[in-house]
Structure formats: C-alpha cells, structure tokens
Amino acid sequence: MADIRYSAPSTIDEAVRLFAASGGAKILAGGTDLLVQMRSGAVSPGHIIDVKRIAEMTSIAEQNGSFRIGAAASAAVIGEHAALRKVWPGVVEAINLIGSKQVQGRASAGGNLCNASPAADSVPAMVAAGATVTLQGPGGRRELPVEQLASGPGRTTLAPGEIAVAITLPARPKGSGDAYLRLIPRTEMDIAVVGCGVSLTIANGACTTARVSLGAVAPTVLLVDGAAKALIGSKLDEAALEAAAAACRAVCKPIDDKRGTIAYRTKIAGVLLKRATAIAAERARSH
Amino acid sequence: MSKLHVTTTINGEPTEFLCDARETMLDVLRDRLGLTGTKEGCGSGDCGACSITVDGRLVCACLMFGAEAEGSQIGTIEGLAEGEKLHPLQKRFIELAALQCGICTPGFLVAAKALLDRNKNPTETEVRYWLAGNLCRCTGYDKIIRAVMDVAAELRGATR
Ligand SMILES: Cc1cc2nc3c(=O)[nH]c(=O)nc-3n(C[C@H](O)[C@H](O)[C@H](O)COP(=O)(O)OP(=O)(O)OC[C@H]3O[C@@H](n4cnc5c(N)ncnc54)[C@H](O)[C@@H]3O)c2cc1C
Ligand code: FES
Ligand code: FES
Numbered sequence: 453m454a455d456i457r458y459s460a461p462s463t464i465d466e467a468v469r470l471f472a473a474s475g476g477a478k479i480l481a482g483g484t485d486l487l488v489q490m491r492s493g494a495v496s497p498g499h500i501i502d503v504k505r506i507a508e509m510t511s512i513a514e515q516n517g518s519f520r521i522g523a524a525a526s527a528a529v530i531g532e533h534a535a536l537r538k539v540w541p542g543v544v545e546a547i548n549l550i551g552s553k554q555v556q557g558r559a560s561a562g563g564n565l566c567n568a569s570p571a572a573d574s575v576p577a578m579v580a581a582g583a584t585v586t587l588q589g590p591g592g593r594r595e596l597p598v599e600q601l602a603s604g605p606g607r608t609t610l611a612p613g614e615i616a617v618a619i620t621l622p623a624r625p626k627g628s629g630d631a632y633l634r635l636i637p638r639t640e641m642d643i644a645v646v647g648c649g650v651s652l653t654i655a656n657g658a659c660t661t662a663r664v665s666l667g668a669v670a671p672t673v674l675l676v677d678g679a680a681k682a683l684i685g686s687k688l689d690e691a692a693l694e695a696a697a698a699a700c701r702a703v704c705k706p707i708d709d710k711r712g713t714i715a716y717r718t719k720i721a722g723v724l725l726k727r728a729t730a731i732a733a734e735r736a737r738s739h
Numbered sequence: 740m741s742k743l744h745v746t747t748t749i750n751g752e753p754t755e756f757l758c759d760a761r762e763t764m765l766d767v768l769r770d771r772l773g774l775t776g777t778k779e780g781c782g783s784g785d786c787g788a789c790s791i792t793v794d795g796r797l798v799c800a801c802l803m804f805g806a807e808a809e810g811s812q813i814g815t816i817e818g819l820a821e822g823e824k825l826h827p828l829q830k831r832f833i834e835l836a837a838l839q840c841g842i843c844t845p846g847f848l849v850a851a852k853a854l855l856d857r858n859k860n861p862t863e864t865e866v867r868y869w870l871a872g873n874l875c876r877c878t879g880y881d882k883i884i885r886a887v888m889d890v891a892a893e894l895r896g897a898t899r
Contacts, residue, residue: 458743458760458806487763487802488783500760502807528796552872553850555784557796641871
C-alpha cells in the first residue's frame, strides 16, 4: 500500500498551502463520504488534510441577519443552533436529514456540497436559500453561488488547491420561510429519489420572492427559475402551484434506477414542489 | 512507513497509540488497543455497531481516522459499566432480552446512552429516530426500544 500522509492544520492558509502543494491530496471534513470512498477503493489520496482543527471552518456566526456556516461544521452543531433554525428551518432540516445521528455527528454541509452528489440533501435547500460558498485557493478568495459548485456527479468547479471555507445564508426580510422535502422509500437513512427546496417571501398575501431547487433529477442540483417565476406575484393559489409544478417537471432529466423510474421521479418533483411551497408559505406567514 | 503518534483520552484514561494515517479509529480500538467491545458490522457507516462518542458526540468509529482522536475524549462501550456494576441500560437490555446474538448491542448501548445524556424524557418516536442508525438482525427492535424507554423513566425517577 502506498504511503499516505495525514495533516491537521489550524489555519486556512496552511490548509491551502498543503493542499496546493501535494497532488492527490483530499480534504477531510466529516469523512462520511471520504472514508466510504477510500474503503471501496474509489479514491486513494496520498495526503489527507483534516480541516476540523480550523475554528473558522467549524463554527457558525451571525452577522446582521446573515449566517456564515463553517464548511466543516457538523450537522449536529448546525441542528443545535437555535437562531439559525429559526430563520432557515428548511436548510437546517435538510442538513439534519443526512444519515443517522452517528453520521450527523460528523457530516458537514461543505462535504455534502463538495462531494457533488446530485442527491445531496442539503444542497437543494441551500440553493433555494440563495446561499453562497466562500472558496480559498492559492489565488485567493472568491464567492460562488452554491448551485455553481457541482459540475456533474462527483465533479466540481473547484480550482486545484481550492477549499470551501464557509457557506453564507443571506439576511432575509420579514415574512420569509423555507422548506426542504425529499422522497425516500424508508423514513430514515436513505438516498433521495427526489429532493425539493423552496424559499419564499410573502407580503400582503402575495409571494414577492421565491427560489426553487430540485435534487436527484439531473446530473447536478437544479435551480428552477421557471418555478420561481410562476410563484412570484401570485397568492400561491392552485393555478400558480400547478404552473410551478409543471416548470419543475419540465426541467427533470433524471436517471431510471431501482429507486425510481424517470416518469416517477418527474411526477414526484411536481408533488414535492407543492408540498414544500405549502410548508415554506406557512412558515413565512408565521414569521 | 512512519507511524503517527496520537495522544488521546479513552473512557477517561489518558491513552497513547501509534497508527498509520489510513487506519480508522475502529481499527485502532480493536487491533491496537484491544478494546474489542466496539464491533465492525459494515465498515461504511450504515449499521452503527461501531458507535463511540468523540467529545460527547455520537459517531461511527469506522468513519473516523485514528489520527483524528488527537486531544479528544473518546467514549466506548468499555466505559459504560463501573467495574462490575453494569450501567442501567446494560442491566435492562439483559432483563428485557433486548439482545440475541449481541453484535449490535454495544453500538445500541453507546447510542442510547448518548441520547439519555442529552434527553432524559424522549418520546418513543425520538428513541426510534435516534437509533435509526443502529441495525439489528435479531430482536426486531421492539425490546430495545422498550428497554431504552424503561431506563429513561428509571433515571428520571432516580434524579427526582
Ligand atoms: C450511512 C450514511 C448515510 C448517509 N445519508 C445521507 C443522506 O441521507 N443524504 C445525503 O445527502 N448524504 C448522505 N450521506 C453522505 C454524506 O454523509 C454526506 O454527503 C455528508 O454531508 C458529507 O460530509 P462530510 O463532512 O462527511 O464530507 P467528507 O467525507 O469529509 O468529504 C466529502 C468530499 O468533499 C470533499 N470536501 C469536504 N470538505 C471540503 C471542503 N471544505 N473544501 C473542499 N473539498 C471538501 C472531500 O475531499 C471529499 O471528496 C450518508 C453517508 C453515510 C455513510
Ligand atoms: S461498522 Fe461502522 S457503521 Fe457499521
Ligand atoms: S442482537 Fe443480533 S444483531 Fe442485534
């Protein structure tokens, strides 16, 4: 077996330097994807760079109503953050759907995003929320909308040596709410057949802003502009919901597998849109 | 290959070990430290037989590198009983026959203890969801859930 190194730097600069210096290195956050992939032989990094000793990457900070979640903060830590749960219940629920309690003790939103699975549960919720991810590499820092990070199953637009540092959820006006729903054959511990995130704002009974995202129906998580357009300006009546559901069905390019056929996944995308919108709207009205 | 030197605390005992970078905490516990109470079912995070706590958090030892234990507090099944005195969960599992072959049992006990350390009054639904990451091929789960609910009630009574 080839030699393999382990480093646990305490600063981002040091992590980036190590990451950029060694070809074949992998960032380790919670390891709930990485260790499974190493065990199966799918990946065999020569250097493992553990970023959990970097305070900025494992903590959550609130600033003028926006939240900055360290890319390696665990789902358990995120779920216990009361203020975050209050403002972004859909995002927190999505992150807390990942695996079991054991997996949640380690799994991070940054890992879920950078692993680039089309079925990653936290990603549609973050996309709907309008989240951005801060990246740092040898060339400095940049900010990217979350939906632009994955370029295909298991593939990202990260430049060589680039690390996801944090995810930022924007401040939101009064009357806003979000929700994430996934369909799985079991009630726990399964991979989404379809996932749908909705975030919206309601003022005077009408929807003023909306973002809709779908997971597991295309090679990457999708931002569905057509569905958002159908909701914005409406009173979220049946006609608007059906138009948004149709927009969701129209963008689906799913695979056919044992979890669901193309026809089933496409139909469910519209169903979840309606249900997630109802929950988000209910939350918006009570905020 | 040069080994990593790790200093950690396991069940309250300061512990040092040497390991390779690729070795999981599960391998370290079982093969280097002789703490074989923590079991390996799947090695991929699905079964919970390898459940341990790290700084109070429930995790799968099979999804953690031994090197990551540096400076942390690890809790394993070996830390549940106090000498010969079984933890109330261990006692009740035996009394209610909440185990048959037993391979899943250490994981269930460590996970259930992590729940009760946080929540003394869980609903049955909360117990079932909390333990969803622990698989058992023998008991059908019901006796395990009863045992955990019983112990929660017992611990509440004792602290009242
Ligand atoms: C039993 C089990 C159940 C699961 N259930 C679900 C589920 O229901 N829903 C779901 O979506 N997922 C699920 N997963 C998959 C996994 O838990 C999630 O994708 C998790 O969010 C990954 O986070 P992590 O911190 O463990 O990532 P890691 O395994 O540490 O990393 C994942 C990948 O991203 C890279 N990476 C990590 N952090 C960064 C960073 N900051 N910058 C750059 N690259 C980075 C790593 O190099 C690696 O390639 C499950 C996994 C297991 C084992
Ligand atoms: S051996 Fe770790 S979860 Fe199964
Ligand atoms: S008692 Fe045999 S697997 Fe649980």
